[in-house]
Each structure stands twice: as C-alpha cells, then as structure tokens.
Amino acid sequence: MSDQGIGQRVKRREDVRFITGKGRYTDDINLPGQAYAVFVRSPHPRARIKTIDASAARKAPGVVGVFTGKDLAADGIGALPCGWLVKSKDGSDMKVPPRPPLAIETVNFVGEPYAVVIAETLGQARAAAALVETDFEELEPVVSLAEATAGPQIHEGIEANRCYDWELGDQAAVDAAFAKAAHVTKLEFANNRLIPNAIEPRAAVATYSAPTEEFTLYTTSQNPHLERLILAAFVNLAPEHKLRVISPDVGGGFGSKIFVYPEETAAAWAARRTNRPVKWTADRSEAFLSDAHGRDHLTTAELALDAAGTFLAMRVRTRANLGAYLSTFASSVPTYLYGTLLAGQYRTPAIHVEVEAVFTNTAPVDAYRGAGRPEATYVVERLVETAARETGVDPAELRRRNFIQPDQFPYETPVALVYDTGDYQASLEKALKQIDYAGFPARRKVSEAAGKRRGLGFSCYIEACGLAPSQLAIQLGAGVGLYESGEVRVNPTGSVTVFTGSHSHGQGHETTFAQIVSDKLGVPFESVEVVHGDTGRLEFGLGTYGSRSVAVGGSALIKASDKIIAKGKRIAAHMLESAPDDVDFDEGVFAVRKTNKSLTFGEVAFAAYVPANFPEDLEPGLSEKSFYDPKNFTFPAGCHIAEVEVDPETGVVVLVRFVAVDDFGEVINPMIVEGQVHGGIAQGVGQALLEHGIYDESGQLVTGSFMDYCMPRADDLPSFEVDTTVTPCTHNPLGVKGCGEAGAIGAPAAVMNAVTDALRVKDLAMPASPERVWRALQAA
Amino acid sequence: MNGFDYHRPETLEAAVAARAGAPDSAYLAGGMTLIPTLKQGLAEPSDVIDLAAVAGLAGIGLEVDRLTIGAMTRHADVAASAEVQRAIPALAYLASEIGDAQVRNRGTLGGSLANSDPAADYPAAVIALGARIVTDRRTMAADDYFKGLFETALEPGELIRAVEFPVPRRAAYRKFRHPASRYAVAGVFVAEIGEGIRVGVTGAGPCAFRWTALETALAGKPAPAAAETAPLDFRRFNADLHASAEYRAQLVRVMARRALANLAA
C-alpha cells in the first residue's frame, strides 16, 4: 500500500490554495462588461403588491434595467419546483404553492425578492434599489408554528396552511403495545430553527452569448447538474444543452446550496435580457434572510417499555415548518429523512409517526447538515435517556438491552429501512471507556464541591446516508434518481484525470478521490487530477449532500477503474501475446501469470494511444465511465457522549468533554474524516447551546446578524476525542458509509442529555442559553 | 454605503476645524462602529474625518497617581501596556476582554466612549475610577459624562483627546459576555479609591452607572456577600433576546460579588 493510498492521512491538496487566498470562488470571477444585480426584497412578512413604481430607479445613474416578477413571467420563466412529492395519509398529493423567482402578486416572507436592479456598479445598483417604490397592502402574517393551521390562509387553495399530513408505520400495533406497557415516557419539545451560514455567501455570475444562445452560469451550487436540470426542465430558462453551470470553489454549503434559488435564476435571465454578464453576491444580511433555514419542528414523542426495560413501541407526532414556500427538497426532509430513522439503533418493534408540514410567513426551510436525521436522533435519544432516568436503569445499560444485535443484520425496521450492518454496542463500549464512565461520579463530586453542576449524556445515533438507491427514492416520491457518475480518463503519458459528479464545497474530494483512484490503479497520487463542478466538463452528476460522495461517487470511480483495468488487461495481453484472462493487475503492473512478462500501467496507457496493429475488436484509448446506483442506503452509526459543567449562578453551560466513536465503515482518509466529524460536532453543539433563528410576532427576523445569531466558535468547544469502529458497508465496493453529517446528527441529543442530567430536569428547550438554564434552576 | 469626502488631518486643530466646517461630518477612529453604521445606511455623513494621523492622540502615560490614555489608543495596546498592567491591572484585563482580536486591534478608547454603547466595557471602569474625559475644549468628570442610551455630554464636534484615570489602590473587573457579540451583558468594575469602594456597572442599564447602594453597603470594605443583598432596581434595565432585565440583575450581582472577591484576594 502506498503512503498516499486508501486509509492514509494524506494532507488535503486543495488546502494550499484555500489557505493562501488563491481559491477561485464565484465572487472572484469577473467577466468583461459585467453589470451588477441587487434585489429588492420584501420588508413585510405577508403583503399584497399593489403597485411597483420603478421609474425613479430606472432613471438613476448607471442603471441598466429594473425588472419585476411580471417581466420574468412574460418571458416564460416558470416557478421554482419542489423535487420530491410527498403524499398525505389520505392518499392526496402535497399542496405546492407556486414560487415565482421574483414574487408577483404577494410577498410571503421578509427578504423575499420581488424586483431586481441591474446597474453598472454595485453601488449604483444599491442606490437605485432604494428608489423602487412599492405600494403594499399588508396582510396578517402567520408566524407561530404552533398556531399555523389556525392562522389566515397564506396560499390560495391551501387550507389550514397544510402542505401534507404524512404518516409511516403501523398505528394499530403501536396502540396495542402502548396499552400493555409497564412504563411510558413522554416528551414534548421543539427542534430549533437554524440558519446555515456557510462562510461564503451564495453568489452567481451569469453570461449569455446571443449568437449561440448559450448561457454560462457560475454559481455556488452543491450540484450544478441538478441546477441545470431544474433551470432547463422546470424554470424554462434555456434548453439543457444551451446551459452550462459551473460551481467553482465553494466555501461551504451544509445543504443550503443544494437548492435552486430565485437569485441565480433571475440573474441568469437578466444576463440574456440586458445582454450583459450579470453578477450577484449575497451580503451576510441577505444570507440570513433568504438562505433556506433548517430544522424547526414541534414534536410530541412517546416510548413504551415493558417491566424489563424492553422497548415495545414509539409514537411520534411532529409539526414541521416549511416556511413560506416549498424549497427544492423541503418536503423530503421531515418525512423520508426523518420518520424512517426513528428506529435508531434499537429493536423497537412498532413505530408510528405522523408529520404535519405547514406553511408560515418565514424563510423556506429545507435540508441543513443532517437534514431530518438530527431531528430523528433528538427524538429517539432524548426519549431513551429520559426513559432510563424515569425507570432508574443506567442509560448505557438500557441501550444495551435494546440494541439491534450484530447477528440480526440485515435488519428490517418498522419504518421502511433495511440496515445492512453495524455493531452498536462496540461503539458504546469504546466511548464509555474513553470518557471513563466509571469515573463520572467522582468528577461530578469535584464539580459540586466547586459550586457547579455536572452532567453526562449519550447519543447513540443512526443515519441513512449515501443517498440513495434510485429505485427506492423514486418510489418514495423523488423526482430524480440518486446514482452518481464517474469517469476515469487515462492520458497517454499515464497520468489520470478523474471526473466526478459529486461536488466538493469543503469536503476534500480532490484529495480523497485521488487517493481512491491512485490506490486502485497503482499510479502516483500526484498523477491523479480530480475534476468536478462543471456541467461543461462532466457528463452528469447529482452532487454532494446526504454524506453520499464517497459511498456513491467514490463507488462510481471504482467501477470505472475496474473497466480501465479490464481494458488495460486486453491491451497488455495483445502486447505480451497472451490471453487477457492470463493477465493479472497489481500495484500498477500488468503481468502474465506464471511468466516474467509484464508491462507498467504507463506503458499500457501509452500503447492505448499509440496503438500498434491493435486487433479489430480492440479500440484505442483508455477512458471509461460508470454510473453507480447504490442498492441500499448506508447506515453510519455511533455513540457520542457529552460531559458538561453548569454554573448555577449564571446558567452558563461549559462543554468540558465530547467523545465520539463513529462507525463509518472503511475510511479512506482518517484525517479528513476527523475534520468532518469535528465540524459536524461544532454545528451540533451550536444547535444545542447557541444557535436559534427567531422571528418576532410581527414576522421580522430578529437574529439577522452575527451580533445576535450565535455561531459556535473555537473557545465554545473542548478538544474533541474522536475514534472509530468499523463494520464495512456490505453493498458498495469500498465498504464505506459516509461521515459528513454524523457530528451534527449525534451532538445535539448528547449535549442536551448532559445538560438535563446536570440540572436534574426532565427537559429544556434548545438552545440551552444561560438565561434558560438559570431559569430552569430557579424553578427546580 | 453612500459617497463622502475623506479627510486625514494631522493636527488636532485641523481635525476640529474640518469637523466644524461640515455639519454632517463624523470623526473616524478605528471604524468598528462607524463603518457598519455607514454600510447599513444608518448614518450618511457628507465628510469623514479620520483621526489616525492626528499627532498626540494615541499613547499611554503614567504619572504617580494618574494614568492617561490617548483617545486613539487601541484596546490591544491598552491590554498589552506594561504601564497599565502596573498601575491598573484590572483596566488592562478589561481591554483584553473586549470583543475579539480583530476588534481589539482596531477599536479605540475614544471611539468606545464617544459611542457610549450600553454594553461597552470601558464605561464601567471610567465610572468606577472617577476618570476625567479630556476633550478639545474642556475636561469632564465621569459622573457627568454618560447621559443615556448612546448619549453623552459631548457637544457636536467635540473631540475626545484622552482619558485620565486616577490610580486606585486596588481594582477588579468581571464581565458576562454576550455569547454572540462578546459585548458585556453585564460588567462590574470595582475600585478601592479615595475614601471607599466605587462600583461601576455596564451592560445592564441604558448607560453605565454607579451602583451607589452597594458602595454604601460596602462602606469601604470589599465584602462580596453585600452584592447579594444591596438594593438594585432593575425595572429600567435592558431586556433583549439574550437576557431579560431580571436575569441581568442576577448577573450584575454575581459579577459584582466575583469582582469584590477578586479585590479582596
């Protein structure tokens, strides 16, 4: 094995350009003749647009054009679609309100764009945007999630603001189990709204070539091919073959850059309309207002146990906030990415979940790191921990009694998934050892002697990753397949250019994928280049989200590499005058079995492009592609343990330790995996202790800047103690499961279990802010 | 941000004259508050007068019982100053706790006092130490300087040159940081000076104030427990997303007790 192959801690090659300021992000791209777009956004959460008077703005210095939703509609630009159809219990389709890129008749959340100004400079565009005079008729907004169904109707034809009322599982079986339960644990809580805040805000630079009728759109997308597909097939911007979408370096996405948004759509259209390249870069305030937010659930959850502490059934009722419109994948998040995960790591035989998804006059809510699975983990792990406390069983022991056992795989859950493999107790035991569980009572005494409270909490999470088997996804309502493409192009000199349809916006694909191909083909790591993020250079791709890149995209590269090796064997056999079946390939050498005849990978590559009397059935060239469609999801799982210390006088919670033992299957680059886990935990701790997107009663976002929206920082966090256990995924060629979301999925429940343990309260709302904690202690 | 004329005077007289010459103008110190205000369109001055090149506005001088800090002295320089650490270590500590490194490397003492943010740290020290604010036209006592929410006794165009801090026998500062902005949700500076102990409170009210009830209760002795019982009227305290008035009152008591304990130690 080379020191840069699979399993090695290879330093991220892309970091050199990132940390020396040489990354090329969308905002770094400037095209000759470029004009600037500034959006005019609604100051109201809900209003009817009576008139828009843009005459003063049009006359302002430098203005190239001012356009409204009507201008886009008149040009045939359609509404932004939602890509996943969810059906209600009664079999009816979810209700989809039209979402024109620029609002036409009504605005439905503060920050919704309804006009765009294009001007020579950004300053001129800003100044002119302030001159657009709009006469609004303000309407009573729906802000509270709890009261959303009783509020005024936001969209025509959508009664009670209900998008769908979905269910999964066997209600009768659950009711029967609850009827004979020895103990029932019940919790009611919210999963707080989060605002993603990638370090790079969304941006777009669009250009249109009138003679060829071709668009090029540079934008901050996690999935440029999907962006192109939607803009072509649904929005009607241009035919797919006339639209090139490029995602250059992207500075973080966390899900928020999966979606197709109004701004890049309108900017691209305006490039054609004004015949000028058009640039738009969100400022941080726009990002707060208009990026898709995450989470925002209200849930009632119950767990039934028998006298021995065996889980009998679980019942979950959730109301999910979708915001004002359905964002690109919004409908799937509180359903198929949430309800299906409620079995967790346990043998709970009966589960029933109902999810009512509603519209409110707030920013759209969609997938955010973990997407549904943090919410599911929070439900399961808060219930289990609370049940342990209520029944007086050690929380680790209660989990052990209920874990799915290693010999029970493949395991079919009552909520539609089949777990392929896992060993949950292995992760738990390793984490217990690492945290020194036996020593906790002594540590608690030390804290108490100093006037502090100390608590410890578990989170044994599971997630479904590697999104996703196309057949299953399409059957469940997805509008696209979820395979991935890969191409391995061997150049005549033996270097390799790898094309992947997954997209890196911080994950380190340029390194990980080069390790995979270099290892597989036996070529030096330095000779493998990874290309991604450009519909003009790659055939197709579905992008990166749901921790799918290596499991699905990496597997496609293995399949393509297998084809390269097969073709290489045929070329080598021809050159060495033997049969292809007699040629072995190992560590970059093609050798005829039981002879000393061999050729290096480089020699075969060269011959492929300088084909000396190749037989008729052997084509020159050495380039192969593959579309890999997984057979199942992958199921990363693990055990996170948080230990906190609370200052009862101020309510400050200090996270003193965090242990994460994760099973991601095989690991390609442990250093990159640790980085992903660290970042995920930081975001999960952010949700538990610091972050909260809040709209006031009038519908204004009151946490619209970093002065009020509290992101986690290094000094809010301890040094994480991370480790892994390995049960290789059984159905992909690399045995990998995915690691990108685990931290954000596991951490919130672990931290809140620790906080409630320290306070000795049943529940506390996230984020556990100092005042909340202090008040909980005053009340106790 | 709108356009404006930019001036970079090199003398105090030229700065004051430039400011007087344009009624809608503003002094620029480190820009930590002014620039965001301009960006958000909350202020639209015709002229911006940068104080960075004005001679004699930055620097720290220590005489026996008096520490003088120039208005343009940055927080980071106060925190690192050997003189400040020797004379009033609590003040150096206070400066080191302001915001984050970027803010400390740009923000200034004069800018902080001119702005008088209710959550700023320096005002607690200025009040507790009975500092004097020296401007281009007069010298003001701390007790007369802070007038209300973002309101001070400064007249239009008046320029802060320096602040003179009497050197106390002992002093201590404790602050409860805002989790997001790092400003003070509540900050208490206690100083053993002259006849007794003075207590300056920031973050809690519309502007920094002396907690005279606690000063009286202490009667010159650093008794931390007094902070738990001294009368404290929080009806007019600030209340926001992160802290209600009642919780702020609790924080003021806890910070005061801890500062007093530190003083006694």
Ligand SMILES: Cc1cc2nc3c(=O)[nH]c(=O)nc-3n(C[C@H](O)[C@H](O)[C@H](O)COP(=O)(O)OP(=O)(O)OC[C@H]3O[C@@H](n4cnc5c(N)ncnc54)[C@H](O)[C@@H]3O)c2cc1C
């Ligand atoms: C993210 C962030 C966090 C912060 N955290 C803290 C904190 O924890 N604690 C804290 O105390 N502060 C904090 N601050 C405030 C900061 O420390 C500065 O003191 C404050 O922003 C003033 O900045 P400045 O000195 O750059 O003045 P400027 O922004 O340049 O000016 C501010 C105002 O004062 C006027 N002015 C400036 N100098 C003078 C002068 N010499 N005479 C008369 N008028 C003058 C200007 O005209 C302007 O109106 C924070 C600021 C930020 C942005």
